[in-house]
Amino acid sequence: ETGVTQTPRHLVMGMTNKKSLKCEQHLGHNAMYWYKQSAKKPLELMFVYSLEERVENNSVPSRFSPECPNSSHLFLHLHTLQPEDSALYLCASSPGVSYNEQFFGPGTRLTVL
Amino acid sequence: DQQVKQNSPSLSVQEGRISILNCDYTNSMFDYFLWYKKYPAEGPTFLISISSIKDKNEDGRFTVFLNKSAKHLSLHIVPSQPGDSAVYFCAASVISNFGNEKLTFGTGTRLTIIP
Numbered sequence: 001e002t003g004v005t006q007t008p009r010h011l012v013m014g015m016t017n018k019k020s021l022k023c024e025q026h027l028g029h030n031a032m033y034w035y036k037q038s039a040k041k042p043l044e045l046m047f048v049y050s051l052e053e054r055v056e057n058n059s060v061p062s063r064f065s066p067e068c069p070n071s072s073h074l075f076l077h078l079h080t081l082q083p084e085d086s087a088l089y090l091c092a093s094s095p096g097v098s099y100n101e102q103f104f105g106p107g108t109r110l111t112v113l
Numbered sequence: 114d115q116q117v118k119q120n121s122p123s124l125s126v127q128e129g130r131i132s133i134l135n136c137d138y139t140n141s142m143f144d145y146f147l148w149y150k151k152y153p154a155e156g157p158t159f160l161i162s163i164s165s166i167k168d169k170n171e172d173g174r175f176t177v178f179l180n181k182s183a184k185h186l187s188l189h190i191v192p193s194q195p196g197d198s199a200v201y202f203c204a205a206s207v208i209s210n211f212g213n214e215k216l217t218f219g220t221g222t223r224l225t226i227i228p
Contacts, residue, residue, distance in 0.1 A: 004156065031213070042117065043202070043218040048211070056211045090156055097213035100145045100206045104156030
């Protein structure tokens with residue numbers, strides 16, 4: 001595997017379910033990010049991690065819970081989501097948080113019923 | 114309040130001609146600007162960038178121009194090729210309160226190259 005991978009690519013869940021999104025980067029980077037892209041809206045930064053430490057939490061509701069067990073893996077745990085949380089969730093990585101260029105995964109298309 | 118705006122949701126250009134994609138921003142603190150390209154079912158991929166201290170950066174067929182006084186940047190692709198058909202996102206970077214470089218994205222412009 002190369003670059004940034006995300007699983008699953010598609011996810012449909014009910015509002016009472018608990019699920020997790022997984023991201024893995026194979027680039028040796030130290031910073032990882034979660035973004036949300038809703039229809040006709042720009043990408044919105046959700047969380048930033050640097051060397052497994054959360055650097056930024058962009059006023060994201062607590063029903064989204066990130067986890068970064070090491071610098072190569074990032075998870076987004078989901079519980080009691082709302083239909084308006086349906087979106088494309090993108091993971092990205094960069095060599096460090098001071099770098100501008102970020103490398104993105106293909107995203108997980110989430111639908112909340 | 115959208116700090117980075119791409120006012121053209123779509124653009125169609127004949128193959129071989131020049132494609133010009135535009136982006137406007139409002140935050141004068143942005144210090145770096147990037148263009149990303151996105152194909153369906155893939156994540157955005159970095160294309161080209163420019164520092165706020167420069168007004169032009171060129172990489173092969175791609176050139177980015179920055180007009181700081183107008184808070185405007187543009188991406189020129191010449192000559193345009195069918196493989197350039199994609200959604201193009203403009204992004205601007207600023208150091209956040211937490212010390213990290215934070216990207217703010219536009220909504221994207223879908224470019225279609227007509228053979």
